[in-house]
Amino acid sequence: MKAFEAALFDLDGTLVDTEPRSQAAWRRLFLAHHVPHDQRMLASFAGRPGKAVLTEHRHQFDRRHTVDELFAEALSYATTPAAPVPGAVELVRALHSSGTPVGVVTSGTRDYARAELDALGLPALLAVLITAEDVAAGKPSPEGYLAGCRALGVAPPRTVVFEDAPAGVAAAKAAGAYCVAVTTTQPAAALCAADLVVPDLSGLRWVDGHLEARLSG
Structure with missing residues (x-):
């Protein structure tokens, strides 16, 4: 890859x-x-x-x-605590440890996003947070991901985006980024526009700037 x-x-x-x-x-x-x-x-x-x-x-x-x-x-x-997606926290930590800049682009509000990220213990690992308040058009518009790439100083084709919804996949691809989709909320068929579709993030490894997908079975 x-x-x-x-x-x-x-x-x-x-x-x-x-x-x-x-x-x-x-x-x-x-x-x-x-x-x-x-x-x-x-x-x-x-x-x-x-x-x-x-x-x-x-x-x-x-x-x-x-x-x-x-x-x-x-x-x-929406007050019930939510669990992290399997492998999510570990992957963010691996990216940060490797020196790779990491950001979040969400359709939620900033206060909401900060609260969820705090619960995961991730804010200190993130270089940028783009929320609904930061863009004029939400997903499927690529505006949020383009803003994230600019903030990180990396061109979209050199950026990997992780998504779970068709609107997010469309936004990532319109921005020109490589997109990995997880089937946590949608069936794989709904995410077919992504470059890679996986059940969750537990089977992914970050090695020397390369994303490796561990095959099950």
């Missing part, structure tokens, strides 16, 4: 297994406001800024509630 000079990680579903908690929070919000929903609607939030997706469904809610109010209500339901 080609050598890389930097790495950028998505947060939810890639570093920390928050998708079950997130879907439960969105479901609770919809039920509280008597909004019809199905699994496809819940899955549409994966990898995208929550406020942007809520805006698309704004017409289904009472007009007395703003998108900001609805988003804050959903966040109030």
Whole structure:
């Protein structure tokens, strides 16, 4: 596999297994406001800024509630601690130990991202954090990953991006980066645009700037 000079990680579903908690929070919000929903609607939030997706469904809610109010209500339901994705913390530590600059590009807010990263013990290992507040357009726009590459001083083709959602994979590829997708929240078929698809990060090793995938069986 080609050598890389930097790495950028998505947060939810890639570093920390928050998708079950997130879907439960969105479901609770919809039920509280008597909004019809199905699994496809819940899955549409994966990898995208929550406020942007809520805006698309704004017409289904009472007009007395703003998108900001609805988003804050959903966040109030997402209080259960989430576990790290297998191999995620170990891979970030290996990258940092090798001197490879590492960053996070997330569709979440800065306060939210910092809280999740603090729980993983990772902030000191990260060179950059790009959040929803730092970009004009969220994923699948490549803006966040392009900003991350600029901040790290590494061109996108020399950067490996780790993602879990189709919108994130699309953003990484549009930026020109190599993309590894994990099937923590989506089936492999939904992530086929990625360069490499793996179950989680536990089978990956970082050796001299090269990413090695350990084959099972």
